Amino acid sequence: MTAILGISAFYHDSAAALVVDGEIVAAAQEERFSRKKHDDRFPTHAVEFCLSEGGLTPDQLDYVGFYDKPLTTFERLLETWLAFVPAGYRSFRKGIPVWLKQKLHLPKELRRGLGGDYSGRFVFTDHHESHAASAFFPSPFEEAAILTLDGVGEWSTSCLGVGRDNAIELMKEIRFPHSLGLLYSAFTYYTGFRVNSGEYKVMGLAPYGSPIYKDRLLEHVIDLKEDGSFRMDMSYFNYCQGLTMTSERFHQLFEGPPRAPESDLTQREMDLAASVQAVSEEIMLRMARYAYEKTGQKNLVMAGGVALNCVGNGRILREGPFENVWIQPAAGDAGGALGTAQFIWHQLLKRPRTLTAPDMQQSSQLGPSYSGDEIERVLASAGAKFAVAEDDNQLCEQVAELIADENVVGWFQGRMEFGPRALGARSILGDARSTKMQSVMNLKIKFRESFRPFAPIVLREFVDEYFQMRKDEDSPYMLLVAPVQEERRLPM
Numbered sequence: 211m212t213a214i215l216g217i218s219a220f221y222h223d224s225a226a227a228l229v230v231d232g233e234i235v236a237a238a239q240e241e242r243f244s245r246k247k248h249d250d251r252f253p254t255h256a257v258e259f260c261l262s263e264g265g266l267t268p269d270q271l272d273y274v275g276f277y278d279k280p281l282t283t284f285e286r287l288l289e290t291w292l293a294f295v296p297a298g299y300r301s302f303r304k305g306i307p308v309w310l311k312q313k314l315h316l317p318k319e320l321r322r323g324l325g326g327d328y329s330g331r332f333v334f335t336d337h338h339e340s341h342a343a344s345a346f347f348p349s350p351f352e353e354a355a356i357l358t359l360d361g362v363g364e365w366s367t368s369c370l371g372v373g374r375d376n377a378i379e380l381m382k383e384i385r386f387p388h389s390l391g392l393l394y395s396a397f398t399y400y401t402g403f404r405v406n407s408g409e410y411k412v413m414g415l416a417p418y419g420s421p422i423y424k425d426r427l428l429e430h431v432i433d434l435k436e437d438g439s440f441r442m443d444m445s446y447f448n449y450c451q452g453l454t455m456t457s458e459r460f461h462q463l464f465e466g467p468p469r470a471p472e473s474d475l476t477q478r479e480m481d482l483a484a485s486v487q488a489v490s491e492e493i494m495l496r497m498a499r500y501a502y503e504k505t506g507q508k509n510l511v512m513a514g515g516v517a518l519n520c521v522g523n524g525r526i527l528r529e530g531p532f533e534n535v536w537i538q539p540a541a542g543d544a545g546g547a548l549g550t551a552q553f554i555w556h557q558l559l560k561r562p563r564t565l566t567a568p569d570m571q572q573s574s575q576l577g578p579s580y581s582g583d584e585i586e587r588v589l590a591s592a593g594a595k596f597a598v599a600e601d602d603n604q605l606c607e608q609v610a611e612l613i614a615d616e617n618v619v620g621w622f623q624g625r626m627e628f629g630p631r632a633l634g635a636r637s638i639l640g641d642a643r644s645t646k647m648q649s650v651m652n653l654k655i656k657f658r659e660s661f662r663p664f665a666p667i668v669l670r671e672f673v674d675e676y677f678q679m680r681k682d683e684d685s686p687y688m689l690l691v692a693p694v695q696e697e698r699r700l701p702m
């Protein structure tokens with residue numbers, strides 16, 4: 211038996227994943243245990259959960275992988291800071307202590323995190339190799355083109371590669387500071403949301419606006435080539451040298467300062483969101499076309515934070531040249547924990563891959579689960595009113611009735627999802643036919659803005675009846691957005 215633990219930590223979205231003899235036994239993000247969103251500390255609880263799920267102790271692990279090469283990242287930071295002396299001093303002063311104290315001594319930190327009980331090797335895989343591995347190895351494809359689309363990992367911000375059987379090969383990259391993820395984050399910051407977590411709000415806001423700034427963006431800020439590669443005019447940004455994302459010049463170009471975080475959203479933010487979304491979709495489509503030309507593959511797999519842009523992904527599937535597209539559900543850095551473990555197993559140990567349908571990701575239900583007894587105990591101790599259903603039929607009938615009566619239902623079953631999307635294991639359900647449901651649901655969840663979208667669920671055999679998708683097209687991970695069929699649309 212070979213047991214490999216993958217760890218992602220110390221940047222954002224810490225996570226752990228356990229792969230035993232090539233099988234994904236468990237994977238979870240630390241925030242789900244610590245209740246601290248995007249928790250970046252050593253994933254103590256996630257590691258503990260993964261090991262207990264595998265019935266292992268740290269000394270029984272054969273390898274521990276870390277999803278990033280900290281020394282290369284440190285070199286990038288130093289070079290960037292030096293290039294911007296003296297302007298970079300403030301960000302240098304803020305960043306350097308955590309490097310000197312923690313990130314430069316990762317083996318020690320990791321060993322300590324594992325309770326000092328692990329004496330084996332630590333393997334540090336490239337950031338984009340980890341993302342690429344998480345995209346290709348669990349996918350259902352024997353061969354595929356690979357795109358990683360990210361903010362930044364070490365030097366790369368996005369990579370093109372190809373996966374065949376049990377090996378991946380990365381061939382081209384776009385390097386820092388030119389980054390699709392950071393461009394999106396710059397608009398996230400500018401529209402008053404939190405960088406590294408509010409990006410999906412920008413995507414959710416985009417449909418309410420018109421892309422009126424798209425041309426301005428393409429003319430001044432980003433030089434986009436036919437093959438999807440691009441260079442950004444860094445005088446519009448401040449993330450290399452400062453503590454903000456955008457520069458004064460950016461604010462002049464878009465005629466105003468960034469929106470103050472708690473202030474009201476206006477049409478302007480919606481138009482800005484629509485504009486950066488339109489440019490991102492354009493870049494993603496061009497990159498996909500180039501990946502197809504370059505690799506000659508008919509399948510595409512993707513990971514990296516930008517691969518959570520399900521609207522862009524949907525366009526790649528519909529308008530791009532690939533026959534099939536599969537995206538790692540934990541596409542952000544949490545998924546790097548899974549990627550590094552699988553990279554060690556397939557790429558470094560050269561173990562073969564066995565393909566299973568529909569994929570190897572097990573619906574991404576890789577987290578903890580709780581028995582009926584455990585759930586009842588918790589409900590009772592919280593003084594909750596509850597009833598136990600006799601069987602699944604009774605439960606489903608009751609819940610269907612509640613939904614049809616425009617109630618909002620919290621649904622909790624089986625193992626928790628790995629990745630940011632609720633996929634039916636920890637979900638909030640409502641009636642998609644109700645015109646008020648979106649805002650009712652958002653209001654019921656504290657602190658949620660009313661524009662935030664929910665995803666519809668439909669049985670696979672009806673997918674093309676309701677959405678502009680091919681017959682029986684799988685979309686199990688909420689990573690492909692498609693327009694609703696004209697005749698199914700309800701006037702609002």
Ligand SMILES: [Fe+2]
Pocket residue numbers: 337341360361362363514515542543
């Ligand atoms: Fe990343």
